[in-house]
Amino acid sequence: MNQIEKLQRELHLKQLQVNRLLSITQAINNNLSAKDLFEMYKNFLNYEMGIKKMALHIQEPDETWCVATSIGIPKKLLSIDITLLLKEYTSLNSLSMQDHPLLSKFDVVIPVSHKEQPIAYVFLGGFEAQDDMYDKVQFITALTNIIAVAIENKRLFKRQLYEERYRREMEVASAMQRDLVPKTLPNKGSYQLDSIYKPHLSVGGDYFDFMEFGEGKILFCVGDISGKGLAAALLMANFQAIFHTLADKRSEMGEFVRNLNQALFRITRGDRFITFFVAEYNILSGKLSYVNAGHNPPILVQNGLPYLLKKGTTLLGCFEELPFLEIGEMYIQEEALVFVYTDGLTDIQDATGNYLDIEHLEQFSIENAKLAAVDFNKNLVVLTEQFMGDNQDYPDDFTVLTCKLFTSSN
Numbered sequence: 001m002n003q004i005e006k007l008q009r010e011l012h013l014k015q016l017q018v019n020r021l022l023s024i025t026q027a028i029n030n031n032l033s034a035k036d037l038f039e040m041y042k043n044f045l046n047y048e049m050g051i052k053k054m055a056l057h058i059q060e061p062d063e064t065w066c067v068a069t070s071i072g073i074p075k076k077l078l079s080i081d082i083t084l085l086l087k088e089y090t091s092l093n094s095l096s097m098q099d100h101p102l103l104s105k106f107d108v109v110i111p112v113s114h115k116e117q118p119i120a121y122v123f124l125g126g127f128e129a130q131d132d133m134y135d136k137v138q139f140i141t142a143l144t145n146i147i148a149v150a151i152e153n154k155r156l157f158k159r160q161l162y163e164e165r166y167r168r169e170m171e172v173a174s175a176m177q178r179d180l181v182p183k184t185l186p187n188k189g190s191y192q193l194d195s196i197y198k199p200h201l202s203v204g205g206d207y208f209d210f211m212e213f214g215e216g217k218i219l220f221c222v223g224d225i226s227g228k229g230l231a232a233a234l235l236m237a238n239f240q241a242i243f244h245t246l247a248d249k250r251s252e253m254g255e256f257v258r259n260l261n262q263a264l265f266r267i268t269r270g271d272r273f274i275t276f277f278v279a280e281y282n283i284l285s286g287k288l289s290y291v292n293a294g295h296n297p298p299i300l301v302q303n304g305l306p307y308l309l310k311k312g313t314t315l316l317g318c319f320e321e322l323p324f325l326e327i328g329e330m331y332i333q334e335e336a337l338v339f340v341y342t343d344g345l346t347d348i349q350d351a352t353g354n355y356l357d358i359e360h361l362e363q364f365s366i367e368n369a370k371l372a373a374v375d376f377n378k379n380l381v382v383l384t385e386q387f388m389g390d391n392q393d394y395p396d397d398f399t400v401l402t403c404k405l406f407t408s409s410n
Contacts, residue, residue, distance in 0.1 A: 044143070053071060057086065059120070189406065196381060198398040207225060264316050273316060274315065274316045300336055308358075313326070348384055
């Protein structure tokens, strides 16, 4: 080949490369799918640049690495995980001395970075002796950068859309939860209710409620729904509707809880569950009836003594029929405090890793039992903040329903 023919060939190749860059850039501007971009990339390297062996590794959204496209390499070899080896390549490297079953098939590896983070690795092999390897590698590096950055931008855009959609979902779920829990709680001569409601990251699975009845009875409850986000908020909305519908029927406590469980199981089929505590107080008789369905035992303080309200059943929603059920009963003689909370309270830790456990809460309840419900909760917030110390956040949903109960004679 004379000098003129060589120059013509090189010029043709350069023109071909420019045209390919333009076509790929146009495809990117037209928002061609990642799959089609990889196909264009593969075909150009194979048919127009004569590359006989190639494997392009890209990073998935979950930060694992996979082969996006390849030439001349058996699938069995491509299935070998080389994730740990990739981080060794920070610049163009020769692979001529490699004895790895996959890497030995290639001559060079070209890492591609975006904002100083690796986003792709292209492995090339099968070069002929007469190939202008340097020129080809230089162009393939430029082309791979364009393709990889375009794919990375698509990935980042999808993540941005997902995060925006997730943010809106959280806003909807948070608003839904705020609408579901009571805005005001009663403060009457026979009972006082006050709450602390702190959903984790604005959306959690905690729920509390109450209902008053004309015959001198009040029903109150606290629950912790498995899961977070919109799914938990939707289940909470369903559960609230079920709770109010069944409570209006005024069935006895055991039947009421069984019906709650069956209705919940029909919705979740056992995939989700609720820890739940519900109690009914009869003002005239002073009788407190309750069921604890797998919930943290509430603390009742009466005459200076603490009692854990443990009787009940298993979690609601796990089984179509509850395997056992025991109704707890206590009588309020003068006044009593019922302190119901979710497990986010006992998940709180101090600086040395100690938990705000039941022993702490029992002692606190005894010392503050004579206070009004609202003052009890104010002191409880102070306790949690002092216990956690500075620069700590609540680790999980944190809900408290504090009830002061009095007899009709008070």
